[in-house]
Amino acid sequence: xxxxxxxxxxxxxxxxxxxxxxxxxxxxxxxxxxxxxxxxxxxxxxxxxxxxxxxxxxxxxxxxxxxxxxxxxxxxxxxxxxxxxxxxxxxxxxxxxxxxxxxxxxxxxxxxxxxxxxxxxxxxxxxxxxxxxxxxxxxxxxxxxxxxxxxxxxxxxxxxxxxxxxxxxxxxxxxxxxxxxxxxxxxxxxxxxxxxxxxxxxxxxxxxxxxxxxxxxxxxxxxxxxxxxxxxxxxxxxxxxxxxxxxxxxxxxxxxxxxxxxxxxxxxxxxxxxxxxxxxxxxxxxxxxxxxxxxxxxxxxxxxxxxxxxxxxxxxxxxxxxxxxxxxxxxxxxxxxxxxxxxxxxxxxxxxxxxxxxxxxxxxxxxxxxxxxxxxxxxxxxxxxxxxxxxxxxxxxxxxxxxxxxxxxxxxxxxxxxxxxxxxxxxxxxxxxxxxxxxxxxxxxxxxxxxxxxxxxxxxxxxxxxxxxxxxxxxxxxxxxxxxxxxxxxxxxxxxxxxxxxxxxxxxxxxxxxxxxxxxxxxxxxxxxxxxxx
Numbered sequence: 001x002x003x004x005x006x007x008x009x010x011x012x013x014x015x016x017x018x019x020x021x022x023x024x025x026x027x028x029x030x031x032x033x034x035x036x037x038x039x040x041x042x043x044x045x046x047x048x049x050x051x052x053x054x055x056x057x058x059x060x061x062x063x064x065x066x067x068x069x070x071x072x073x074x075x076x077x078x079x080x081x082x083x084x085x086x087x088x089x090x091x092x093x094x095x096x097x098x099x100x101x102x103x104x105x106x107x108x109x110x111x112x113x114x115x116x117x118x119x120x121x122x123x124x125x126x127x128x129x130x131x132x133x134x135x136x137x138x139x140x141x142x143x144x145x146x147x148x149x150x151x152x153x154x155x156x157x158x159x160x161x162x163x164x165x166x167x168x169x170x171x172x173x174x175x176x177x178x179x180x181x182x183x184x185x186x187x188x189x190x191x192x193x194x195x196x197x198x199x200x201x202x203x204x205x206x207x208x209x210x211x212x213x214x215x216x217x218x219x220x221x222x223x224x225x226x227x228x229x230x231x232x233x234x235x236x237x238x239x240x241x242x243x244x245x246x247x248x249x250x251x252x253x254x255x256x257x258x259x260x261x262x263x264x265x266x267x268x269x270x271x272x273x274x275x276x277x278x279x280x281x282x283x284x285x286x287x288x289x290x291x292x293x294x295x296x297x298x299x300x301x302x303x304x305x306x307x308x309x310x311x312x313x314x315x316x317x318x319x320x321x322x323x324x325x326x327x328x329x330x331x332x333x334x335x336x337x338x339x340x341x342x343x344x345x346x347x348x349x350x351x352x353x354x355x356x357x358x359x360x361x362x363x364x365x366x367x368x369x370x371x372x373x374x375x376x377x378x379x380x381x382x383x384x385x386x387x388x389x390x391x392x393x394x395x396x397x398x399x400x401x402x403x404x405x406x407x408x409x410x411x412x413x414x415x416x417x418x419x420x421x422x423x424x425x426x427x428x429x430x431x432x433x434x435x436x437x438x439x440x441x442x443x444x445x446x447x448x449x450x451x452x453x454x455x456x457x458x459x460x461x462x463x464x465x466x467x468x469x470x471x472x473x474x475x476x477x478x479x480x481x482x483x484x485x486x487x488x489x490x491x492x493x494x495x496x497x498x499x500x501x502x503x504x505x506x507x508x509x510x511x512x513x514x515x516x517x518x519x520x521x522x523x524x525x526x527x528x529x530x531x532x533x534x
Contacts, residue, residue, distance in 0.1 A: 041108070042115025050109040057105055061096035064088065068095060068212060069448065070306060071232050075332070075405070098207075098234075110200050117193040124186050132169055135176035135481045139497035142481075144511040149491040150484075150522045157484035157494055160521055164514060165480060176483040182501070188471025195465035202461055206454035211235040211244075213449045216330045218311045219442040222250040225301070225449065245299040245451070249277035249288075254443035256308050258379050266337055266378055271308050273445050290445070300451060307446040309333060310341055312361050312385055313439045318351045319432050325349075328442045331361045332405055339363045339378035344407045345387075346394055350434060353391045356407045357436065360386050365420070373420065384422055385438045389415035389429060477501045480514065494518070 028036065040046060065073035074094050078085040085094075092099030139145050150157060154175060161177045162170055168179035213230035217223050225248065227233050227241045235241060252274040259267050273290040279299050288296045296303040309330060316325035324347055331343030340362055347355040364377035365384035373384070392412030396402060418427040421438040428435050452458075483495040496518065498511030 038115065041112050043112075044116055047109065047112040047116050050105060050112055053105050054102075054109055057096065057102050060088075060093045064093055064096075066094060066096065067232070068098070068234055069214075070446070071214060076334075079334075106200070106204075110197065110204075113193060113197050113200075117190065117197065121190045121194070124183075124190055127186070128183050131171045132178040132180045133479065135173060135178050135483055136497070139481055139483060139495045142497035142499055144498040144508045146496045146512065146515040148494055148515075148519050149487060149489075150494055150519070151491055151526045152522045154484035154486060154492050156525065157492055157518075157522060158482065160525065161482040161484075161518060164518055164521070165482075168480065175485050176481060178479070178481050180477070180479040182475055182477025184471050185475035185477050185502070188468040188475065190468075192465050192468030192472060195461045195468055198461035199458055199465065202454040202458035206236075206452040206458065208236045209238050209454070210450070210452040211239045212451070214306075214447070215449075216309070216444050216446055217251045218328050218330060218444040219251055219254045222248060223447075224248040230449075245301050246280045247277060247298045247301065248281070249275045249296070249298075249303070251445055252276055254308065254445055256379070256443060258377070260377075260379075268308070268378070271305055271445075273305060275303075300453065302450045302452075304448045304450065305445055306448055309444050309446065310339065310361055310363060310380065310383075310441050311444045312343065312359070312383075312441045314345055314357075315437045315439050316345070316347050316350065316355065316434060317436075318434045320351070321434075324351075324434075326439075328444075329359075330444050331359070334360075335375075337378070338375040340375045342405075344405055345436070346396070346404075346407070348394055348396050350391075353433070354394045354396075354412075355429075355433065355436075356390045356392075356394055356409065356412060357387045358390075358407050359388075361441070362386075380441060382422075383441055384420050385418075386420060387418035387427060387436065389418065389427075389433075389436075391415055391429075391433055476507065478507065478510075480511065482518070494522070 065077050067074050077094075088094065092101070096102055136142070140147075152160070158172060158175075158177050162172065165177070165179040168181045169183075170177055170179040172178075211234060213227075213233040215223060215229065215231045223229055225244050225246060227244070255270075255272045255274075257269040259265050259269050271292055275288045275290050275296060276285050277288060277296065277298060278285055290296055290303070290305050292305050295305070309332065311328035311330045313328045314325065315323060318324050325345070329343050329345055331341035334340045334342050340360065343359050343361065345355075345357040345359060347357075362373065362375040362382075362384045363379060364375050364381040365373060366376040366382070367373055373386070390407065390409050390412040392409075395408045395411060402408065415430050415433065418436075419425075421427060423438060423440045426435050426437040478501065479499045481495075481497045485493050487493045496511070496515040498507070498514070500507035
């Protein structure tokens, strides 16, 4: 004989358990798991969590130097934190916005918003086309309700109510008028989320079709928009290196001013550069004043001024007295407060043995009480260079790429240290290897070129999101019902009820004003009609 309890249990679980265990829930199929995953991914809670993760993920991008913005700052971070920097780099924290984990959050957020907003937009569209809700049976249960009697006929009352409810969407029943307005609130909500989707698409499109690059341009030198001219270049997936905009420019002058006194002494006051540029080789020359918040916009590309530095100039002669090197060399700041800078001078054409120098540039050289030579101000008040010389093989003919900011001395022998060199001073190298003269210095500009064809769509999407948010915050959806029925005494009983779907102060006063206006207009209409009959 079957146990009735087991029969009820089997019915409750939908049949026998595939695993054979009584009382356990049935297993989901692959399709069931897929539906469950999609339902969780496209929920508003998941979208909010992903949006929060995206914001949290952007924190290291704003706190740590990014290679796409300034590789010099990334190199300085490696120098200052030699053990921490490689660990951070393993998680792409120096290139956050191009990292796989940030892209994964980005894509999941896009899918979640799409799956959440599209059904909501369809439901809102159907709600806008639907008739207003029918008049409830008991209007006195609404948050606001009022009742009065009138000598006007019920048809007259309903007609007058429709006239008063001019901005409402109305529907008339046998004895009542139902009206509602405020759909713009949900429209703004949907618009806001669609604008977020458009903004995400615009940002992705900018990364796909745009490019960015960084370079140092020494005062008096020029730049042509070609890939080899960049110190670092990051093209989008759809960017053809040979199809870059053909503009060029020359940095005619770099003017830098620092605060000289007070608690902010030594901090930069202004960076400005005078540019002469052409949109194409055939275009006429034009001028532009480049500043930190005043980029050069040319042919859809923006050239931003990121920073400033010094490029000491050196002239090197070989053992025979021939000039084998005569040019400025950009140095990188070791200390942003004093602009103490490090650099490397490589002379591969010195003769039988190549020459190399590691150098320190002090813009405002001064001696501490302990006798140490330092720079006490970032402006070039007393420029001094100290050198450490090497001769041998620079390794530049090995075929392997080298950094211009590093000197590889494995196959070189030291020649000692130079004295302190001011502009015009010469160091005669040991063993008749030649001379090196510190002839002066030039300023250089650290620049970034940014091509983003999705800038305008991103701006439109962001503006639309703000408008949608404003509608969501300030529009209040409301419903109003007016019922008119003949009373036992022959007068018409008028009921007015209102419902504010979002709450807030002032709504009851608005409904009460509507009821009073309806009563007064009916009374005025009745009085006018009676007078006309007399």
